[in-house]
Amino acid sequence: MARDTRERILAVARDLVHGASLAEVSTEDVCRAAGVHKGSLYHYFSSKEALGGAILDRNWDMMRALLEEAFADDVPPLERIDRFVDGFARMLTLMRDKFGVTPGCPLGGLAVEVAGHGDEGRAHAGRLLKGWMSYFATAVSEAKGRGDVPSSVDSAAAATRVLALMQGLALLARAQDDPALMLSAKADIRLLLRASP
Amino acid sequence: MARDTRERILAVARDLVHGASLAEVSTEDVCRAAGVHKGSLYHYFSSKEALGGAILDRNWDMMRALLEEAFADDVPPLERIDRFVDGFARMLTLMRDKFGVTPGCPLGGLAVEVAGHGDEGRAHAGRLLKGWMSYFATAVSEAKGRGDVPSSVDSAAAATRVLALMQGLALLARAQDDPALMLSAKADIRLLLRASP
DNA sequence: CCCACTCTTGACCGGCCAGTCAAACCTAGA
DNA sequence: TCTAGGTTTGACTGGCCGGTCAAGAGTGGG
Secondary structure (H helix, E strand, O other), rough: HHHHHHHHHHHHHHHHHOOHHHHHOOOHHHHHHHHHHHHHHHHOOHHHHHHHHHHHHHHHHHHHHHHHHHHOOOHHHHHHHHHHHHHHHHHHHHHHHHHOOOOOOOOOOHHHHHHOOHHHHHHHHHHHHHHHHHHHHHHHHHHHHHHOOOOOHHHHHHHHHHHHHHHHHHHHHOOOHHHHHHHHHHHHHHHOOOOOO | HHHHHHHHHHHHHHHHOOOOOOHHHHHHHHHHHOOOOOHHHHHHOOOHHHHHHHHHHHHHHHHHHHHHHOOOOOHHHHHHHOOOOHHHHHHHHHHHHHHOOOOOOOOOHHHHHHOOHHHHHHHHHHHHHHHHHHHHHHHHHHHHHOOOOOOOOOHHHHHHHHHHHHHHHHHHHHHHHHHHHHHHHHHHHHHHOOOOO
């Protein structure tokens, strides 16, 4: 029952925060949905901010799983990115079905909010975003080796571009409640890398 | 004193919401900063949501001014976009100096929040984002006429890409507290339009 | 069986928050 | 000058919110 409770609180809180923001969800909401009392929540999390940080980490775990799944294979590097975009869009669609609204990027939105909570928050968010970009950067680097991407392209800068585009599309997808917008990222990324389709 | 009060409330609220979110600012904060009592605020705005909508409109006015300033001239269309990016980055820097943190896009962030407030909210946000994109779309269209952009490019889709990239860069700029990130948009947009620099 | 320790309960707090209201205050026009 | 309507005041409310606390329940090791 021990880890289980913590787990349930975290899972429920994550669900409630999706499609909303941390500020819009109260600890009481979380406790009610998890069937737990406030004391338990504060037994496992020192503050609401700490809970937010834990949710962020959990979302990063999910994103990393998605990345690993898309990037693990012997598929050409640019296709890995495509597969990730497909997976990301699928996730947005699933969440839309589950929560009734299209969420933004589970990482990006919360990262901004956590980054607003002082310097450690920003450092935390920055670390995760860097980690995400590194997947893109190594793929781009490998694509350069294969000649799929011009060698003049800076891998790190290109990774930033790619992440920015995906974040922006996720924001527009949320504002327009349309997860399919995300799919256009595949062609757009080719352009950002000056790669032929 | 009549319009003046409404004006002051709006201006102060806008300042408070920059770099934060509407949810993080209370009506009491706004009243205190504006030197006004709650009754006055609710005399001019029917609810906090309505105040949020008014702030969003105000931010759109500012953005439109920036767009008009960059787009009005006889400068080539792609350079107009560059000038807008410069203006946008300058604005982020000014806000950072004023509020101590880099804000995200004044329109994008608030638009997402307002879009979360039911269907009219989403329609409102969608209208402004569409308006913004139309500036890019006409510039792209004109650039195609001049041969600066391949005629195969779809103007509306390209405008969405450009807006998404800027929104994403603004998000990263906020998360990393670095407005200069925005400047890379100029080169990136060239790539998204398959245009030569 | 009991101790110690972790976990859970449920009531509680001080404060904040969105929104209300009636009364007072202007001010412009008749 | 009187009046009518827009504007401002200031106190108020009912509820929620993050967080605390002391006491009890459960449990594994000795």
